[in-house]
Amino acid sequence: MSRIYLDHNATTPLRAEARAAMIAAMDVVGNPSSVHAEGRAAKALVEKARAQVATAFGADGADVVFTSGSTEGAGLALAGRDLAGSGVEHDAVRAWTHESLSVNSAGRVSVLDPASSTLQMANSETGIVQDLPEGLAVTDATQAFGKLPVAFNWCGAQMALISAHKLGGPKGIGALVLRRGTELAAQIRGGGQEMGRRSGTENIIGIAGFGAAAEAAVRDLASGAWDRVEEFRNILEEALEAGANETIFVGKDARRLPNTSCFATPGWKGETQVMQMDLAGFAISAGSACSSGKVRASAVLTAMGYDEAVASSAVRVSLGPETTEQDVLRFSEAWLNKEKKYRARAA
Template identity: 35%
Template sequence: MAGRTAYTYLDYAASAPLRDEARAAMEAYDAQPWAGANPNSLHTTGRRAARALDGARRELAAAAGGGFRPAEVTFTSGGTESNNLAVIGLAEGARARAARRRRVVLSAIEHDSVLDLAGPLRARGFEVGLVRPDRDGVVAPDELDAALGDDCALVSVMAANNETGVLQPTGALARVAHAHGALFHTDAVQALGHVPLDLAEADAVSVAAHKLGGPVGVGALLVRGRAPLRPQSFGGGQEGGRRAGTQDVRGALAFAAVARALAASLDETRALVSGRARALAERLCAPGTGIVATVGAGVERLPGIVSVMVPALDSETLILALDQEGFEVSAASACSSGSLDASHVLLAMGIPRDEALGSLRISFDERVGEDDLARFSDTLIRIVAERSGARRP
């Protein structure tokens, strides 16, 4: 990224480069006489910071849609904190309303910041169930319906998968959850700013700035005022008592500025990036390349994520080879303690482990041009051809 102009960065789903709108918003904040003021202070400078923070809430609520009110926007440190607060806080709130609601249902393809809450939830006395997607990574409403009963407190299914880019039918899933009396949360960290969101029936939505070109370290949880959210941090009563700690006004303003800009150009940008992604996928997965797509061509996905597998090679080998050639991508597989493990998302979709070990995620937005993508595809195809003779053990 910054300072490495010889490299083509294609890992926007991990963190997108800072946009001009975010940089301008932070520079404008820095120039204010109230920059650095605590927005919870009662004096004039504090009130000015509070007004700016409230403006950021209005802009973010409008950009997300779904009928959320500005007062229902809780700023956090990012997507992980938002997911933790939503899943544990809503589950505890629902159980407090009705003691029988002691079960939480998650999709098997959630980000680790949701799936890793299974243990803490069980420690708090909840049962945790998983609902699996179909082969293309879509969680079907019928499957969710079959997994629910009147003991369910909360359902959490992401709006778009961070590895495959597959979009979920969040509106239909929320209606299924509500039919069983459960609350519905969706992790929209990857989706905000890239596709229109179906949030009208969601009780809570997690978002983060750095996935769309805002600064790292700021996110938000949009949660309906009627939802029984239990706070998970204490010591100040900020954010309407939902999240303690002095707010990052500078980051919130930058987040709101980017969200507003992307919302204004959403249709045009989505069409442009989708076209580039389709062309890239078709070129990579052409017959004879040794590269295959993880999901079908007709599955609705985020515009800027191309998910492929190289069954003859492993992700680590491919990433390091690409890095030497000046291209930065990531894998759906995870390397832990020196051993490569297959993606839980791809395994949940029914993809064989041997194939999933060779997964790659290429992610970008409109700032990556067609020429860069063409050079990348030529390079990856060449690397696969050169190295596929030496199959992994």
């Protein structure tokens, strides 16, 4: 039987719209910094995509600075700033912040001083969604953009991180979105591209794919595609709960991304489950993809107060618009079969 991909929070399949835009961009010869006709054509392509991303993200009147992804965007936004963060942030953000914001058992973060803090919109592992306070310095919108109704102009943050490959665009392209007039020191210096914020010849193929993907993602959201995804996610969890009494579903009673389920069976290592399900034909993950290959307990679950047995046994299933009810039922059957064998060995 064909494999079933259930790791959309790690990366999503490339959308047809993005693929078509990228193929067309391959025939654009010029450098966007050149003033001749070929250069102007390349520049027009970049600016079209910038407008597409800005509109899709509800960021009209803001600056969209293209980067290689959210990790670079985090460095650009956070370098040289003394900002508070929490233990549930992505590693790319945690690397630049001091963890002084408290997290409760429901995964909610308390922010006392928004102007000197970072706070993600939604967690990549648990799917838990945060309420952003007005005046927040930086928000990581990487997982929320394209899955939830998001408008930068209304989110209250000064800067936001987004990435193309989380919403059906290509890997290796993202953006830092910031309110016009926000001071920002360039980390990559040179020719002054991207309004002097990020030098280097623009990746016009990736940028074109990002613009097309962002536009298509908003159409999917408006059409109710993610409502169907949430329905299938709930069917999955109901099936697993019915057959696995010891399994803990993290954030089940919280507001979550519609596609994300994080669950742990204490003692059954997450990486073991990932390998077993891979052999059975399913792609899932144990924590953030950026930490894959590292055998360790989930820092996110640890920050929420879970012990080692739970934090090292968690896996994440993340669905996409193409996921079907049959897919989640096939997965639940296969996973429950493995869980039954694990309990028999552990008895």
